[in-house]
Amino acid sequence: MINKRTRNIGIFLVICGATLWGVGGTVAQKLFQDYGIDVDWLVSTRLLLAGVLLLIIQSMKKTSSQVINILKNKKVVIQLLVFGLFGMLAVQYTYMASINLGNAAVATLLQYLAPVMIIIYLLLRKQTILTKQDVITTSLALVGCLFLLTNGSFSQLSVPAPAIVWGVLSGVALAFYTLYAIPLLKQYDSLVIVGWAMIIGGLALSFIHPPWNIAYLSVEAIMYLFFVVVFGTMLAFWFYIESLQYLSAKETSVLGSLEPLSAVLTTVFWLREPFGMYQWIGTACIIGMVLILSMKKKAMEEK
Template sequence: MQKPRIKGIGLAMMGPLLWGISGTIAQFLFTSKNVSADWLVSVRMLVSGLLLVLFGLITGAKASFAVWHNRVDALKLIFFSFVGMAASQYTYFKAIEFGNAATATILQFLSPAVIIIYLMFRTRKLPRRIDVISLIMALSGTVLLVTHGRLTTLAIPLQGLLWGLGTAVTASIYTLLPGKLLRKYGSIPIVGWSMLIGGISFSCFYQIWTDMPAFSWQTYSGVAFVVIFGTMLAYLFYLQSLSYIQPTTASVLGSFEPLSATILSILLLGISFGLPETIGGILILGTVGLQSWAAMQNKIPAS
C-alpha cells in the first residue's frame, strides 16, 4: 500500500473518530453538566466556523473570499448554512440530548437510505435492486435499534427517535446540497463560512451569553474538545483525506464515528447495547458499505 493512501486512510479514520468522541462528550455535558444542546451548537458553530475561516485565510486568502464575489453562489452558501449546516448540527445534538450519542450517531447513518428515496422520487425511476436491499437493511436495522428487539415498545424516548430521524434527513441535505460549491471553491471555505453564518444566526435567536454553564474545568475542557478536536480538526482531517483516497473509501471509514461513540458510551456513560441493537447498528452501517461498493462497481469499465 502506497504511503499517500495510508495517510489518507489514517486521516479518514481520525476525523470520524473525533466526531464520535465529541458526541459522547456532548452527552456527558448534557446529562452531567447542565449544558443545553442549543448553547453547545451555537458555540460549536460560531467558534469552529471562525477558526476554519481564519485557517482558510492563512492558507489562501483569495480563495476564502471568492464565493462572496459571485452573488448567486453567495446566496447558495447562505441557504446551505441554514438548511444544511445549521440544521444537521442542531438535529444531531438534540438527538443526543433526548437520546444518547450512540443511537443518534447510528441513526445519522440512515442518510443513504433517505437519499435513495429522494432520488427515486426526483428521477421518477424505480430503485435498483441494491438500493432496495439497502432500504430493507436500513429499515430493519432502525426497528431493532430503537426497540431493542421488543417490537411493541420503544427503547429510547420518542423525542430522541424523532430528532435522530431528523438527523438522517438533514445529513442527506448536507450531503446533496453543497456539491457544486465544494467543487468550485474547496471544502474549507464553504464549511468554514457556513459554520460561521450558522453560528451567528443561532446567536441571534439564542443568546449564548445569557445561558453560560457554571464554570468547571470538566465542563469547559469538554466544550473545547467538541469545538476544536470534534469539529474543526475532525472536518480538516476528513476533508484532507479526500486528497489521497476515493470518497467511497472515506465514507466507509466514516463508520468509525458510530463505532467510537458506541464504545465510549458503553464504557464511560453506562449505555447498554445488547445483541438486537448491535445487529440493528450493523445493518444500518452496512448500507453505507453497500452503497460505497455499488459506487465503486459503477466506476469499473465494462470488459
Template sequence: MTQATAYQKIPGILMALSSAIFWGISGTCAQFLFEEKNLDPAWLVTWRLIIGGSILILFSLSQERKAAFSVWKKPIHILQILLFGIVGMVAVQFTYFYSISLSNSATATILQYIGPVFVVAFYAVKNRTWPITTEYLALILALSGIFLLVTHESFDLLVISKDALLWGILSALALAFYTIQPVGLLRLFSPAAITGWGMLIGGFTFSIFTQPWSLSGLWDGETLLAFAYIILFGTVLSFYFFLRSVSIIGATTASLLCSVEPLSAALTAVFWLKVSFLGIDWIGTILILITVALLTWNKKDKKARPVEI
C-alpha cells in the same frame, strides 16, 4: 497495488479513521455535557459553529488567501452559502445534538447514519430511476437496523422515547440535505471555505435565538475539557484529517472508513458514560454500518460533499 503504494496510503487510512473516531467521541462529550453539566444543546451548537467556523476560515485563508472569499462574488453563490449555513448547517448540528440529549450519543449517531438512504431516495426521484439491487438491500438493512435498535424486536415497545426517535430521523434527513445542497458550491470552492462560512453563518444566525453570551450549565475543569475537545478534535482536527485522507486515499475510501464513527460513539458511551448497549443494539448498529458501506462502495460518481462535523 504495489507494496510501496500500500505504504503510501497508510497515513491516509489512519487519518480517515482518526477523524471518524474524533467525531464519534465528540458526540459522547456532548452527552456528558448535557447529562452531567446541564448544558443546553442549542447553546453548545451555537458556540461550536461560531468557534469552529472561525478556525476553519482562518485555515482556509492560510491555504488559499483571497480565494477563501470567492464564494461572496456572485449573488447565486451567496444565496447558496446562506441556505447552506442557515438551513443545512444549523439543522444537521442541532438535530444531532438534541437527539443526543434525548437518548445517548451512540443511538443518535447511528440513527443519523441512515442519512445516505435518504440521499439515494432523493437522487432516484430526481433522476427518475429505480434504485438498483444494492440500494434496495441497503434500505432493508437500514430499516432492520433501526427496528432492532429502537424496539429490541418488540413490535409494541420502544426502548427510546418517541421524541428521541423523531429527532434521530430528523437528524438523518438534515444530514441528507447537508450532503446534497452544497454539491454545486463544492465543485467550485474548497471544502474548508464552504464549511467554515456555513458554520459562521449558521452560528451567528442561530445566536439570535440562543443568547450564547449567557453561560449555560455548570462550568468547571471537566466542562472546559469536554467543550475544548468538541471544538478542537471533534471539529477542527477531524476536518483537517478527513481532507488530508481524501487527498491520499480518495473520497470513497475515506468516507467508507469514516463509518467507524458510530462505533467510536457507542464504545465511548458504553465504557465512559455506562450507557446500556445490549447485543441486539450491536446487531442493529452493524446492519446500519453495512448499509453505509454498501451505499458508499456503490457510488459511481464521486460528487464532492462537505465533511461530516
C-alpha cells in the same frame, strides 16, 4: 471516473470524520447530563469557534483568497446562506436536540436514515439506478440500526417521542447537507464552504442564545467542550465534506454510518450504559456494510 487511490482517500476521510462525529456526540451528552450545558448555547458556540478555526486554516493555504472572494459572488452567498442555515445549522441543532432528549447512540442511529433518503431522492430524480450493492448496504444499515435501537424488541424502545422526531429530522438535514454541498465544492475549497457555513449557522442561533451568555465552567467541562468543538465538529465536518470530492453522495452517507457505531461504543464503554446481544448484532451489520464498500475495487462515478 474516480480511481482506486482517490477513492481510498475518500473512504479514509469519511471514516475519520464519522468516528469523530460519533464520539463528539457522546461527549456532548456528558456535557448536557453532568454539566447542565444548554443545547442552544453549545450549538452556537461550537459552530462559531469551529468555523473561525477552519477559516484560519484556509487563510494559511495558497488558496487563502477564497475566504474573502467567496463573499463577492451574490449567487454563491445565497447558496452559502441556505447551506449554513438548512444544512449546517439544521444538522447540528436537530442532532444535539435528539441527544439532549434521548442519548448519543439513539440520536446518531436515527440520523442515519439519511442514506435511504438520498438513494430514494436520487432514484426519483432519475440520477441513479438501484443496484444490488445499494440494496445490500442499505439493508445492512437499516437492520443494523434497528437492532441497535431496539435490541430486537420494539417493546424495549423507551426513547422519548421528541428525541425520535429530532433524530429523524437530523436524518433529513444530513441528506440535504450531503447533496447540497456538492456544487459548492466544485467552486471553492471545502474549508471555505464549511467554515463560512458554520459561522452563518452559529450567528443565526446566537440571536437566541449568545455564546457569551454562559455560567461558570469547570476545567473538565472546558476540556470536553474543546474536544466537541475541535474534534467532534471542525475536523468531523471538514473530513466528511471533503470526502464528497472522492466518493458519491450515496457512498459517503452510507460509510458515514460509522458515526452511530462510534457513538454506541463510547456510550457503552465510557458512559457505561447497558448494551444487549441484538445491539451487538446491529453493530456487526454496520461493520459488514463498511467492509463491503471499502473492499469494492471498481471505481464509481460521482452522481
